[in-house]
Amino acid sequence: MRHRIAAASAATLLCLVGATGMAAAQPSSLYAPSALVFTVAQGDDVATSTIVRASTLSCAPTAQGTHPDPQAACAALNSTGGALDRLLASPNPDRACPMHYAPVTVTADGVWKGSRVAWKHTFSNTCVMSATLNGNAVFAF
Numbered sequence: 001m002r003h004r005i006a007a008a009s010a011a012t013l014l015c016l017v018g019a020t021g022m023a024a025a026q027p028s029s030l031y032a033p034s035a036l037v038f039t040v041a042q043g044d045d046v047a048t049s050t051i052v053r054a055s056t057l058s059c060a061p062t063a064q065g066t067h068p069d070p071q072a073a074c075a076a077l078n079s080t081g082g083a084l085d086r087l088l089a090s091p092n093p094d095r096a097c098p099m100h101y102a103p104v105t106v107t108a109d110g111v112w113k114g115s116r117v118a119w120k121h122t123f124s125n126t127c128v129m130s131a132t133l134n135g136n137a138v139f140a141f
Contacts, residue, residue: 032114034059034074038067038141040129044103044122052104055141060113072137082112084119089134097127104129106139 035058043049056065059077063070080086091097106129107120123129133139 032060033111034113035065036108036110036112036117038139039107039109040139040141041105041107042102044105046105046107046120049105053141057138067141069137069140073140076137077112082115082117084108084117084138085121087136087138088121088132089136091128091131092134095127095131097125097131100125102126 035056037054037056039051039054041049041051055067057063057067057070057073057077058065059070059074063074067073076087077084102125103122104126105120105122109118111117123132
């Protein structure tokens with residue numbers, strides 16, 4: 001009887017040790033995810049606006065995506081720590097824009113260095129958008 005209890009205890013112990021001895025899952029990358037989708041839409045309400053163009057951008061581990069210049073866009077984002085509002089400049093004073101209201105909304109959605117991003121900015125028209133962005137690489141798509 002004593003041998004049966006010892007054998008059953010040993011078998012139980014081996015099962016428990018075997019079950020807990022599994023290797024922990026390793027992270028798939030050394031870099032925090034950074035993948036964004038940028039859009040330019042005609043209108044001031046993102047839910048009902050018509051998307052005119054869109055671009056994707058991933059900055060880790062290398063700059064890539066459908067963005068025409070992913071290296072420059074990632075460099076610009078890195079220079080501001082991913083703060084998209086800091087990429088907006090004062091409108092170019094040498095550029096005259098018409099004073100009509102035809103709203104254009106620029107959005108950025110996704111993940112930047114592991115943090116969720118949901119950003120939008122509405123301009124009064126495309127001329128004001130171009131003058132404010134001043135050729136910024138992030139929004140040049």
